[in-house]
Amino acid sequence: MRNPVFDIENWREIGATLARNKTRTFLTAFGIFWGTAMLAMLLGGAQGLEYVLRRNFDGFATNTGVMFPGNTSMAYKGYNKGRQWSMTTSDIDQIRRAVPEITALTTLNSYSSAVAYGRRHTSAQLQGVDSDYPQIYLPKMYEGRFINATDDASDRKVCVLGKTVSDNLFPGVSPLNKYVSVNGIYYKVVGVAGQTSEMTLNGRLEESVVIPSSTMRKSYNLGNSVGAVMFMVKNGVTPTDIKPRIIRILSNNHSLHPDDKQAIMYWDISEQFAMIDNLFMGISILALFVGVGSLLAGIIGIGNIMWVIVKERTQEIGVRRAIGAKPRDIIVQILSEGVVLTAIAGVAGICFAVIVLAIFEFITVGTTDMSVFQLSFSKAMGILITFLVLGTLAGVIPALKAMRIKPIEAMNDK
Numbered sequence: 001m002r003n004p005v006f007d008i009e010n011w012r013e014i015g016a017t018l019a020r021n022k023t024r025t026f027l028t029a030f031g032i033f034w035g036t037a038m039l040a041m042l043l044g045g046a047q048g049l050e051y052v053l054r055r056n057f058d059g060f061a062t063n064t065g066v067m068f069p070g071n072t073s074m075a076y077k078g079y080n081k082g083r084q085w086s087m088t089t090s091d092i093d094q095i096r097r098a099v100p101e102i103t104a105l106t107t108l109n110s111y112s113s114a115v116a117y118g119r120r121h122t123s124a125q126l127q128g129v130d131s132d133y134p135q136i137y138l139p140k141m142y143e144g145r146f147i148n149a150t151d152d153a154s155d156r157k158v159c160v161l162g163k164t165v166s167d168n169l170f171p172g173v174s175p176l177n178k179y180v181s182v183n184g185i186y187y188k189v190v191g192v193a194g195q196t197s198e199m200t201l202n203g204r205l206e207e208s209v210v211i212p213s214s215t216m217r218k219s220y221n222l223g224n225s226v227g228a229v230m231f232m233v234k235n236g237v238t239p240t241d242i243k244p245r246i247i248r249i250l251s252n253n254h255s256l257h258p259d260d261k262q263a264i265m266y267w268d269i270s271e272q273f274a275m276i277d278n279l280f281m282g283i284s285i286l287a288l289f290v291g292v293g294s295l296l297a298g299i300i301g302i303g304n305i306m307w308v309i310v311k312e313r314t315q316e317i318g319v320r321r322a323i324g325a326k327p328r329d330i331i332v333q334i335l336s337e338g339v340v341l342t343a344i345a346g347v348a349g350i351c352f353a354v355i356v357l358a359i360f361e362f363i364t365v366g367t368t369d370m371s372v373f374q375l376s377f378s379k380a381m382g383i384l385i386t387f388l389v390l391g392t393l394a395g396v397i398p399a400l401k402a403m404r405i406k407p408i409e410a411m412n413d414k
Helices: 008-020 022-055 089-098 149-153 163-169 213-219 239-254 269-312 314-322 327-365 377-394 396-403 407-412
Strands: 064-069 102-117 120-129 139-144 158-162 179-182 185-195 208-212 228-233 264-268
Touching (some): 064 269, 089 102, 102 208, 120 163, 269 377, 327 377, 377 396
Parallel strands (some): 120 208
Antiparallel strands (some): 102 179, 158 208, 179 185
């Protein structure tokens, strides 16, 4: 017997058999098509959705905490509720000593400011930060450098311009080593930066002017006041784990009620990452459930059509057996029909999924510089091979039934 793959008569017979009942063949093929398309779209779509959500946290350390003072909601030690209070540099120094789990910390102060260079003017958010800032909230550097430890220790009058501020004041030229006026005080430009994360703290970095915290406190008479604190903890620890110690220090220093939830606003960024991880675990489970359901529906359809084909061709198979066809020939013929149907419908389903994912990416994240809603070649081949293997297995029982057909019984079948 010739190899059925290279036997043109074998392929013609497969086509004729599948075309004999076009409606049944189409519905079975559509089940396979939709199963592969759904599974492929779920896999590619989940990857893209995860990227879009995680992009909001790009450049932001996952084990980060943020805290800032609020208004008291409980009376305590003679103070009425509704009192305003401020954190100080002394509080920060004490927290650093008492909480060794903190690996990086930056104070934050900010003001709306007028920035000028020559005759050009713009508005920006003036931010005072410490040298640990890039470890916690990674900036995207376009030119120069960010604030360093020497700038902070020496109270240098240097600044980093946000990309938008730089473009407004220095269109087409580099601002490095030039001096800009911020609320009447001149600072030397040492860098141009933007933010990699979609999250904002005290305004977007592109629309800000960043100076050392120590310089800001002295230049604008802030004394030892601290507007907010952003910190990072070591691996294996979360900001929530160290929260009681920090709350205790601030409560003792500023006569705050230990149970006052509004006096100290405390945000654990790691909880947001945990929520995203849980979300995508749920999406993965849903994709698996829908994918398995689609897979089973397609496989059952293949098994059904193979069973019907065997039933309809009982006499034909019996005649073949009578004139010398081997059981192997019958099995290969029946399985070939299922494999061809699965392969054609499966490839069509994957192609459809790729087109849908491409359209969705163009609509939702067309501004990014990389593809995110996509189906990798390995995943596409994995889906197709899985359908082919299971589709072949689904046709085994009908093929074995065809092999056992006896010529005399087939001739008497009506």
